[in-house]
Amino acid sequence: MRALTWHGTHDVRVDTVDDPEIINPRDAILKITSTAICGSDLHLYDGVIPGVVPGDVLGHEFMGEVVETGAESTLKKGQRVVVPFTISCGGCFHCQIKQYSACENSNPVEKQDMSATLYGHPMSALFGYSHLTGGYSGGQAEYVRVPFSDVGPIVIPDHLEDEKVLFLSDILPTGWMGAENAEIQPDDTVAVWGCGPVGLFAIQSAIVMGASKVIAIDHYPHRLELAKKLGAEVIDFRKTDVRDALMEMSGGIGCDAVIDAVGMESHGFAIDNMIDIAKQKIGIGADRASALKQAILAVRPGGRVSIPGVYGGMTDKFPLGALMEKGLQVRSGQTHVQRYTKDLLEKIEDGTLDTTFLISHRLPLEDAARGYKCFREKQDSWTKVILKPGMEQGQTA
Amino acid sequence: MADRKTPGLAGAVAGIALAAGGAAFASFLAQRHKDGDDNAPLYTRKRPGTDNPIVGRTVTIRKPRAELYEYWKDFGNLARFMENLQTIRKDGDAHIWTIKAPAGQTVEVRTEVVQDVANETIAWRSLEGSDIETNGEVTFTDAPGDRGTRVSLVMFYNPPAGELGRAIAKLFQREPEVQARHDLKRFKMLMETGEIATSAHTEDATRRAKQQETGR
Ligand SMILES: NC(=O)c1ccc[n+]([C@@H]2O[C@H](COP(=O)([O-])OP(=O)(O)OC[C@H]3O[C@@H](n4cnc5c(N)ncnc54)[C@H](O)[C@@H]3O)[C@@H](O)[C@H]2O)c1
Ligand SMILES: [Zn+2]
Ligand SMILES: [Zn+2]
Numbered sequence: 001m002r003a004l005t006w007h008g009t010h011d012v013r014v015d016t017v018d019d020p021e022i023i024n025p026r027d028a029i030l031k032i033t034s035t036a037i038c039g040s041d042l043h044l045y046d047g048v049i050p051g052v053v054p055g056d057v058l059g060h061e062f063m064g065e066v067v068e069t070g071a072e073s074t075l076k077k078g079q080r081v082v083v084p085f086t087i088s089c090g091g092c093f094h095c096q097i098k099q100y101s102a103c104e105n106s107n108p109v110e111k112q113d114m115s116a117t118l119y120g121h122p123m124s125a126l127f128g129y130s131h132l133t134g135g136y137s138g139g140q141a142e143y144v145r146v147p148f149s150d151v152g153p154i155v156i157p158d159h160l161e162d163e164k165v166l167f168l169s170d171i172l173p174t175g176w177m178g179a180e181n182a183e184i185q186p187d188d189t190v191a192v193w194g195c196g197p198v199g200l201f202a203i204q205s206a207i208v209m210g211a212s213k214v215i216a217i218d219h220y221p222h223r224l225e226l227a228k229k230l231g232a233e234v235i236d237f238r239k240t241d242v243r244d245a246l247m248e249m250s251g252g253i254g255c256d257a258v259i260d261a262v263g264m265e266s267h268g269f270a271i272d273n274m275i276d277i278a279k280q281k282i283g284i285g286a287d288r289a290s291a292l293k294q295a296i297l298a299v300r301p302g303g304r305v306s307i308p309g310v311y312g313g314m315t316d317k318f319p320l321g322a323l324m325e326k327g328l329q330v331r332s333g334q335t336h337v338q339r340y341t342k343d344l345l346e347k348i349e350d351g352t353l354d355t356t357f358l359i360s361h362r363l364p365l366e367d368a369a370r371g372y373k374c375f376r377e378k379q380d381s382w383t384k385v386i387l388k389p390g391m392e393q394g395q396t397a
Numbered sequence: 398m399a400d401r402k403t404p405g406l407a408g409a410v411a412g413i414a415l416a417a418g419g420a421a422f423a424s425f426l427a428q429r430h431k432d433g434d435d436n437a438p439l440y441t442r443k444r445p446g447t448d449n450p451i452v453g454r455t456v457t458i459r460k461p462r463a464e465l466y467e468y469w470k471d472f473g474n475l476a477r478f479m480e481n482l483q484t485i486r487k488d489g490d491a492h493i494w495t496i497k498a499p500a501g502q503t504v505e506v507r508t509e510v511v512q513d514v515a516n517e518t519i520a521w522r523s524l525e526g527s528d529i530e531t532n533g534e535v536t537f538t539d540a541p542g543d544r545g546t547r548v549s550l551v552m553f554y555n556p557p558a559g560e561l562g563r564a565i566a567k568l569f570q571r572e573p574e575v576q577a578r579h580d581l582k583r584f585k586m587l588m589e590t591g592e593i594a595t596s597a598h599t600e601d602a603t604r605r606a607k608q609q610e611t612g613r
Contacts, residue, residue, distance in 0.1 A: 018598060020598050024594075091589040092459060092590075093457065109582045137598045145598060
């Protein structure tokens, strides 16, 4: 089959690889109909996540048709399903308390030692995302093997087209959980750093949850425009002193809650950010966390900090004092996707959530490498890329 | 005893460490909670007071004690989750553990069960004539609430004399702890999910990965 594979920093290619097979009884095989490139994939593309091996098939946002099932799978051939990017067994302690992204059984035993050393505990598995998180082949491919297919995949009714539901796999629940972790109250002023897909969905979720004001921060005009259309006020951090503006826009109190939807590759010219860029370049695992640092300084005392943005290692000069002295509450994590899929599918069906406004490009799978390049280099206009294995090459919608 | 010309037992250690013998082990187990200044298991001490490798590990499994005990009691099942164990077969009251060694070789250890308390403990030790003198004990205790069962595996071994013994010992010192952890986690996966997670893409890749891990 054809699949997007990682070969090195800024080097991904569509190669021919072995077709996946059913290995365990609870597995299913999907024929991919739609898959997307995520901001998290850019961290792999930029080579800042350890444990990616040349030849790895990427992609963790995907949906498709069930074409094969293991003996214990509850799926049926022909069903259309969206698959959560977090692989969860459903039977361990963490799955039982719905902390699906902390599943104890999905990351193969021999892959657990690396993350256990880094983080004190092994991570659970994710599709197409480094051997730290299992080394499972991803869904930017024609076919994919889905373990624990009786737990994760959600069956999609025929009348909902792919593009409306694809993001249930990751960024929609991620934006939603980002807002939920901010514990939004009706009178709150909430600030969101980053107007990429995750930030945009966090903004939309915060508004649905009843925040009185949502302020979006980025530097790309088109992305800020999308945030504005959702009902947010916006700040361009290249033009405006963000902290000053946030204090004023929240009546001198500060934001009640802040959401970092930027993650470890934050842009900007803060001095610590430049040092961290240099460290990342020479291979010292330093996370660029300038957006998060700014958020911690901007949130009011007793406020809430939500971090859906991904970090992988250590960061320098972290404002720990502000965190403690202001008595902040911090929540983070890979999304517990399985916890949200059913509710969010309903919210898509009844029109509460718009899931297609951010899609800017649709490419054939064969053009995936160009998709990566443009999603990284032309971020302003390339807001979200969908890949279609069946689509004719040279066709771009 | 199987052919053991090749002493490079890289991957074999796991199973061996789980094979079982000796008074030192019994006294170790008896004192493990008394001897220290704190309440931690003795095997988590920074400087164990013994030259003999003693390793221990605990996992919590969301299954009733009786179910886990029954599964373990049937020693033939252990080969399903102990990566380096080829087979365990019964020979009268004893068990014969066939352990994978590099270059397609195997090593055998004969063990007997020395303690068996229903739904609580199973302990075993190697018998005279085995290549490696080892003891193992697995205990099952209730975890709080509905968290299932805490399963602890503690193992001790006395390396054999001679060149082979030294080679095994050397490998043993870094491997058994890792292997105990891996094997227990596979046991947990099997009990909680009915399968053992693998990210292999094809059946072929699964086999290759297994061979790599067992050094063959
Ligand atoms: N927690 C999870 O489970 C999960 C799931 C998906 C994605 N993520 C993470 O969420 C983050 C965002 O994902 P995305 O797909 O939206 O990525 P993206 O790269 O498309 O968007 C990031 C946006 O942040 C903006 N930005 C950069 N530096 C900034 C700064 N200093 N201040 C304000 N804005 C800044 C960029 O201009 C860009 O628009 C990534 O780190 C991604 O890995 C996490
Ligand atoms: Zn993602
Ligand atoms: Zn689980």
